[in-house]
Amino acid sequence: GAVVSQHPSWVICKSGTSVKIECRSLDFQATTMFWYRQFPKQSLMLMATSNEGSKATYEQGVEKDKFLINHASLTLSTLTVTSAHPEDSSFYICSARTGAVSRELFFGEGSRLTVL
Amino acid sequence: DAKTTQPTSMDCAEGRAANLPCNHSTISGNEYVYWYRQIHSQGPQYIIHGLKNNETNEMASLIITEDRKSSTLILPHATLRDTAVYYCIVRVDNYGQNFVFGPGTRLSVLP
Numbered sequence A: 001g002a003v004v005s006q007h008p009s010w011v012i013c014k015s016g017t018s019v020k021i022e023c024r025s026l027d028f029q030a031t032t033m034f035w036y037r038q039f040p041k042q043s044l045m046l047m048a049t050s051n052e053g054s055k056a057t058y059e060q061g062v063e064k065d066k067f068l069i070n071h072a073s074l075t076l077s078t079l080t081v082t083s084a085h086p087e088d089s090s091f092y093i094c095s096a097r098t099g100a101v102s103r104e105l106f107f108g109e110g111s112r113l114t115v116l
Numbered sequence B: 001d002a003k004t005t006q007p008t009s010m011d012c013a014e015g016r017a018a019n020l021p022c023n024h025s026t027i028s029g030n031e032y033v034y035w036y037r038q039i040h041s042q043g044p045q046y047i048i049h050g051l052k053n054n055e056t057n058e059m060a061s062l063i064i065t066e067d068r069k070s071s072t073l074i075l076p077h078a079t080l081r082d083t084a085v086y087y088c089i090v091r092v093d094n095y096g097q098n099f100v101f102g103p104g105t106r107l108s109v110l111p
Helices: none
Strands: A004-007 A010-013 A019-025 A032-038 A045-051 A067-073 A076-081 A090-097 A105-107 A111-115 B009-013 B018-023 B031-038 B045-050 B061-064 B070-075 B084-092 B105-110
Touching: A004 A090, A010 A019, A019 A032, A019 A090, A019 A111, A032 A067, A032 A076, A045 A067, A076 A090, A105 B045, B009 B018, B018 B031, B018 B084, B018 B105, B031 B061, B045 B061, B045 B070, B070 B084
Parallel strands: A010 A111, B009 B105
Antiparallel strands: A004 A019, A019 A076, A032 A045, A032 A090, A067 A076, A090 A105, A090 A111, B018 B070, B031 B045, B031 B084, B061 B070, B084 B105
């Protein structure tokens, strides 16, 4: 199947700093990517839908000024957690579809953020 | 998208078939049934999907009842590496729409 890659796979940062997570579609172009967050022992929760060349669409309760999403190209979307706090510690996962013909959604490996 | 109901957890002996049920009694005619799994600390992995007919691939088989109100994912010969949370998702085929994940079924394959 198609490959979606995230970087970094894990990151530890101090409270108040900003962290950027990259999501790349390696062998296909994705006009839409999705960002999920997963807390321990919970299911995935959609944070935002990232659209290439336009603003992201955020789910209710997700602060757009705290979780900055940039989808500058058809193969790269970034999520920046600004002024991170310990409660932002979580597993962040991105996903993308290969196109209108393919019905599967492919996921990255996930990025584990720990804020001290 | 239609809501799904899955058992919270299941056990299966290694080498035996694992049958994971999913109830989606409110599914509409244009909604597909998808199955994903998530091994601990990894992103979800696509397994299989179908609309009406039963489907089989190298990973699993998907059996959808004739009324489409329920389905079963079958892992024919479960291995320890199949221990994961399995998610059943029903949704329309819309490129721009996300997948909504429920709590899933935690499958433990026992030696």
